[in-house]
Amino acid sequence: MKVLITGGTGLIGTRLAEMLIDSGYEVALLSREPAKSSHFRSFRWDVQAGTIDEAAVPYADYIVSLAGASVADGKWTDERKREIMTSRLGGLALLARELAKPSHHVRAVISASAIGIYGDAGDKQVTEETPPALPTHDFLADVSHQWELAAAPIAALGIRTVIPRIGVVLSTEGGALPQMAKPMKLGAGAALGSGKQYMSWIHLDDLCRLFIAMLEDESWRGTYNAVAPYPATNQAFTEVLAGVLHRPLLLPKVPAFGLKLAMGEMSEIVLASQNVSAAKVLAQGFRFEYPELRGALQALYGGE
Template sequence: MTENSPRKVLITGGTGLIGSRLAELLIDSGYEVALLSREPAKSSHYRSFRWDPRSGTIDDAAVPYADYIVNLAGASVSDGKWTDERKRDIMTSRLGGLALLHRELAKPGHHVKAFISASAIGVYGDTADTVLTEDTAPGLPTHDFLADVAHQWELAAEPIAALGIRTVVPRIGIVLSKDGGALPQMARPMKLGAGAALGSGKQYMSWIHLDDLCRLFMAMLDDETWGGTYNAVAPAPVTNLQFTETLAQVLHRRLVLPKVPAFGLKLALGEMSDIVLASQRVSAQKVLAQGFTFEYPELRGALEALYVGE
């Protein structure tokens, strides 16, 4: 790579909510972007390489292309009930991709300087109002599927760090975007006058605006002092009730319904109800101490930026 040639970023899971926006912001900042995809035709905006973590196949040119790799690949935890088959897919889609990347990165002939591998704050389990830092132990996997998935996801990235490649593991909170994730699902009933807090409403939600998350990823790429695990959350977690009330105010709606009881959510969603009922009060202190500045540190400002004029 010459002094003036663009830095090249290879993104797995690049057609998802985070990957799509990250690719746009990277291009705007002068990076070159390529996607590693099972169906390259879907991602025609960018150069694409084919891979299939299930069968262990990958385009030989993919890893040698990259200066940096951002790994976001993994089946969504919020698409459909958690049947045994679905849970297997959620787990293996994460671990298979990392195993395949490790195999390729262990070979000579590439110039990958840094590897960002996504994780999630679900790793901490359901922890009431305890403030969670990167040093907090993972939740008990036997009791908590999300904690187990995130923990295994992180463990699968360790062999890549052991190769001597700078590895950063952002534990991602609830990503706020109008284009996907939890927020549109929360806003939809509210716009229809049927918004309500979920469960007790006391459970903590640790969130981050999509653009702040992508800027954080870019800081992790750019700055060699980033390494290890970081909580990728804004510095102001709120309870579910506070979140619901703030969203209602920003949307100019009133909350008219009582809280949606936890047992009702469990009946409707099964184990997947853990996503909205688990409480995680996650600290952003380590990211702040690293010098990162949030554009949207407070929930109201983040929601107003997304729903202005609605």
Template sequence: MSRKVLITGGTGLIGTRLAELLIDGGYEVALLSRTPGNNRYPSFRWEPLAGTIDEAAVPYADYIINLAGSSVSDGKWTRERKREILSSRLAGTQLIAQELRKGNHHVRAFVSASAIGIYGDQGTRVLTEETSPDPDDFLADVCQQWEQAAEYVEQDGIRTAIVRIGIVLSPEGGALVPLARTVKLMAGAPLGSGKQYMSWIHLDDLCRLFIQALEDEQWKGVYNAVAPNPVTNQEFTETLAEVLHRPLVLPKVPEFGLKLMMGEMSEIVLASQRVSAEKVLSKGFQFEYPTLKLALKSFYGEDK
């Protein structure tokens, strides 16, 4: 049986690692890319905003993993930037749905990214996949529209799993890099009140979760992709300092300072999201890095 996976957004932090693990698992991988010649894997050209896609792309695939979307943490959220954050997710997902509707394919499953940003700022409340999205939050609105676009694929009878991704930990990119840099420079401090919950996941666990969602026919609908032990921002900062053998010398970074520096984007670090991993655990998924200390030690432990 052929095992060909087509990945959108395959050159980003998650896609790069996911492609490696898929190849290790005996899959063939191809990317949908706006610059097909520049990639390590066979690539098909697409331009989501222009609505164009190589007609051979979708017929190639047994599985599609949809990660495409411009980073929410690059630069302030100007009106233009917000439009790009939304359109880069919607256009790609809608284009795939349109191609699948044509019917000349053998796609067995569609696994699409979303984010725990859909819940907005919820304090200490434990958030499950059934928790309603925050109606007044920009990222929540983006995620909701993104998920609705993915649900069109499900309506066409293709098994669809939507993965709400937490804060991805990797020394290669994402939130951990600036946080670790400030702690290493002895400038680490909790952000805002420090009481806000951070629901995180080790990059390798996230990629393994995507692969399980792709392989296991029981996986349908929405899943939180977070480790089973969320921590407060203060605990996160303290654990990171401990693993890096650095003291925490500064008081908290005040909320108004973060808002001044980051604008509305500060909600990424100030919003509290205590997200449950129960559903993926009940599906038999096993985390290699269930606790923050284990995850951070895998990057910054003694022998690294």
């Protein structure tokens, strides 16, 4: 079975490609600048120009769409916001255009989304049935909502489409966790804002195992929260991380106004509260290797 991954050089795509190969799949990457040294076959596309290697989609039995500019790289200027949005919508539009052609055998598409779609939900637990946080001035909610709408034309073609709403991905290779661990290792760890906001997280390997389950079992379709079963408040997350790293928590909380000054609108990423349910994924029969935060962090930082 052949899997084509867009955004395959990012944090999730890199690990997913490795785990797919280990599971016996063939993997190819769809990239703007295919790396000559890559272990994987690569096809070229240019989302801005609307061009794609015509052999890319016919190669695949399955497509995993992860492409999109990182929301965490740099302040959200108007230009940056446009890039974050268009990189997601443009990629899916290109895929939909190619999938509308008869010359392919794609069985299913996994199209990434994010729990940002729920906005700042406070203490309230949210499920896949919870409406998106719209109308809104919440950029992450808007991006996630538009991202999901952009996958609708693929589903309308009759192709099985699965939309995982991804939580905070835990990995030492990138994402939020190294940024949180860095000050802590220097003895300057602290909860952010009130510390009461919920963080719904998932270990990177569990996320990739979930994607593989979505590919292999045809009963997966529609939206699923890709989060572990036990979310943690920012305060609790910080305390567990400090314990795993054997560091004290000496500082008071970092005030919300300070984060907003430093990060601008991007402070939404760490200040929004999202208590997201994993019940639908569990009901589907998926079992997490790392359901609890301490175990997930110990697996990542056990040698430190």
